Amino acid sequence: MNDDWLDQITWDRDGLVPVITQEQGSGDVLMFAWMNREALALTADKRQAVYWSRSRQRLWHKGEESGHFQQVHDIRLDCDNDVVLLSVTQLGHEPGIACHTGRHSCFFQRYQDGAWHSVEPVLQDPAAIYRK
């Protein structure tokens, strides 16, 4: 297999690249995570998002516990070859739930008047999502 496209990425000192995941259609930024070389290769191959969990130090096939898989439509790389942008459909719930808190997007805290305010609803109780 040709791995030139993986070699072209500027991996950070931990061998990772930051990844922004955006919902196709709405354009909503759903989450931010990291990939190592294997995770990105798997993502391109499966057309489903596979990240590297820094907390668990292992590959993390998004949806493996929640059923909330991400179908990948487009993989982009930035001008410095060190950030990846995914365009996805967030599967498993309508509307899609990308956040472990049961919200659509991880970016639910909004800055206003010197404080962070939670401004997005919980769509499903995390206890129900991760009951398995």
Added chain:
Amino acid sequence: MNDDWLDQITWDRDGLVPVITQEQGSGDVLMFAWMNREALALTADKRQAVYWSRSRQRLWHKGEESGHFQQVHDIRLDCDNDVVLLSVTQLGHEPGIACHTGRHSCFFQRYQDGAWHSVEPVLQDPAAIYRK
């Protein structure tokens, strides 16, 4: 001044937080950069994006050389308190140019068939943008 909102952020080992910058209206992800505590405080105060340049190790008021400032409408924080999302209007050119290559977005390389392909046009010659 109340700095609790800055204390709530989980800064990384370099004292930085990753920042995703999205265009209001189009929803396009324009760029990815970093902020330190001072940069984020300035961004909230000025309502213009101020990043921390890791390569130059100094504050970087986006647009200071190009005139392509970013008006900030919304500042979001993710569920782990360690990633920021800005909603901006990209000023100085129509359509907006966020990338130092003269393109609208930094994410102009698209993965296809085992290679990265440049799929977005250069809107303005970088030599003209940075002639000052």
